[in-house]
Amino acid sequence: MRPPVGVLALQGDVREHVAALTAAGADPRPVRSVADLSGLAGIVLPGGESTTIGKLLVRFDLFEPLRDAIAGGLAAYGTCAGMILLAVGVTEGDQPLLGVLDVVVRRNAFGRQNESFEIDLDVAGLDSPFHAVFIRAPWVAKAGREVEVMAAVDDHPVMVRQGHVLASAFHPELTDDSRLHRLFVEMTR
């Protein structure tokens, strides 16, 4: 059976995650309201602008139901902006954060768009490197004790897992490699 996996569809690269989840054997569903959260086995928080998505979550009363669902065990995977939204803190500024992943994130840590890059990255649990696309990407500045670091660039963690919550600073949905989406779909089963 294809597990129903939501993709938060307020803003960002929703279409790419829908395609990657389909390739990974899930049944993806866009999430724009509280009602869309029911019956999901997992949820993806896509890339986009974390400030925009966070404000929309609050304004349309999705923030608390989403936080409670993930805190209550709903598997979650955040990429880039999604990673920021899952975090407990950011190093600078003030924005709505779900606080379900025990990391503090530095936004735009690698720089602005001219510093965006692609790289072959070793990821824990994969038998060959993953071609990772970083766009104005954050990194994890501080990780709690229960957080497993799965990948790093220049010693900065860029992929982490804490129980049923997975996050990457890069965008596997922008490549044809669906291994990380498959890993997440396995986490939803």
Added chain:
Amino acid sequence: MERGTTRVKRGLADMLKGGVIMDVVTADQARIAEEAGAVAVMALERVPADIRRQGGVARMADPTKIEEIKDAVTIPVMAKVRIGHFLEAQVLQALGVDFIDESEVLTPADEEHHVDKWAFTTPFVCGARDLGEALRRIGEGAAMIRTKGEAGTGNVVEAVRHMRAMTREIRRLGTLGPEELMAAARDLRAPYELVVEVAETGRLPVVNFAAGGIATPADAALMMALGCDGVFVGSGIFKSSNPPAYARAIVEATTYWQDPEVVAKVSRGLGEAMPGIELEALADTDRLAVRGW
């Protein structure tokens, strides 16, 4: 580690999807835009409605202004260069803006050639009126397309015309056989390889936003319903009577365009929209969309 690749450039445009990019002329306006939920801001000297009214040569913004705006917000900052003015583009790249708009809103610097956008690390967005124009710009390296519309008019009719034209031509390519695509490329005056790609995938190879005349939440929702990936709002926000309210309402209508109840709710009590201009009232020489080819 590779920088400035096509994937990285088009990828940033992907991250802007479903969002609103707002024209701003000061750091304060940039903060209002970010607070309202804009996904990016476009830093410029004057909004299109003022360029129209004041006339004269419209150029790239002052670097000081661009830097003030960059320092004021954490979202991506875009800025405009004149069509074909690759030196202005080099300056913007050196300033570290996140996206360069080679824009018909400014006075063109070259009537024959657009900028060779492959030569840059910074991605470019360009305006288009139809599929052929969009594919010519992508062929030159544009990582994102927007409709030209008719900037500074507060009148959405041209943006609708341009989006409908693109959609119609993309659909038509999908009905053609492989032997018909070379003639289609000739008729569209577009690179053959891109024509083949669009015929196979049924969409542009890059993100396509609406721009030029969007003034209300319903205008933004309309452009999303016509298949745009997101919306640029130029004069529509800071020439309205209540910019923070308009900015926020247009963001919300862009996300919830499929839900007319939300669009109705956010459209209530916004005050006066920017004053509009009938296209018939515009002399041909005052039309910005005809700049570039």
